[in-house]
Amino acid sequence: MPETALAREAGLEVGRGVLVDDRLRTSCPGVFAAGDASEHAGRVYGIIPAAFEQARIAAHNMLGLDMPYAGTVPANTLKVAGLHVTSVGEVHAAGPGFESLVRSDPGWGSTRRSSSGRAAWSARSGWAPRRGPRRSAASRP
Numbered sequence: 001m002p003e004t005a006l007a008r009e010a011g012l013e014v015g016r017g018v019l020v021d022d023r024l025r026t027s028c029p030g031v032f033a034a035g036d037a038s039e040h041a042g043r044v045y046g047i048i049p050a051a052f053e054q055a056r057i058a059a060h061n062m063l064g065l066d067m068p069y070a071g072t073v074p075a076n077t078l079k080v081a082g083l084h085v086t087s088v089g090e091v092h093a094a095g096p097g098f099e100s101l102v103r104s105d106p107g108w109g110s111t112r113r114s115s116s117g118r119a120a121w122s123a124r125s126g127w128a129p130r131r132g133p134r135r136s137a138a139s140r141p
């Protein structure tokens with residue numbers, strides 16, 4: 001949870017983070033928020049890819065360009081016991097329309113897919129992508 005006391009005392013609207021709209025504007029005209037401190041569409045990300053994406057978009061909008069932010073596909077790679085472990089997409093995707101597919105190859109974790117075939121979540125060890133096909137698949141509507 002971000003520390004929001006300073007923003008709250010300054011009069012910004014705050015939920016779990018500093019509330020921002022689809023241009024990363026706060027409730028105070030001319031003030032933008034990005035990264036761990038911000039809350040967009042009910043989401044506080046707390047990961048580097050979201051902070052980078054929001055920073056880039058906030059900077060464009062601060063300069064008077066009109067760049068929308070539609071959220072960040074959650075994706076991250078951690079190194080655990082010497083292996084890269086990667087997750088992409090909706091970790092909590094479950095219920096009707098989702099099925100769980102578990103590959104038995106060494107190095108693979110599990111992948112859940114929606115009925116449309118879009119990857120909802122995957123975790124894999126031994127693989128450290130920055131932007132790969134699975135991340136793009138998870139971001140497709």
Ligand SMILES: Cc1cc2nc3c(=O)[nH]c(=O)nc-3n(C[C@H](O)[C@H](O)[C@H](O)COP(=O)(O)OP(=O)(O)OC[C@H]3O[C@@H](n4cnc5c(N)ncnc54)[C@H](O)[C@@H]3O)c2cc1C
Pocket residue numbers: 006034035036037046047048049051076077078
């Ligand atoms: C232990 C740890 C491990 C992590 N590992 C990962 C990882 O593996 N992958 C990943 O994606 N993310 C990871 N994260 C999260 C990642 O660090 C954050 O998402 C990212 O740093 C957010 O960037 P930011 O610029 O929003 O905030 P920050 O990097 O926290 O930068 C905020 C800056 O503001 C400064 N600041 C705060 N208050 C004030 C003030 N009142 N006045 C002036 N300056 C102030 C702080 O000193 C800091 O320099 C990790 C975080 C932690 C704590």
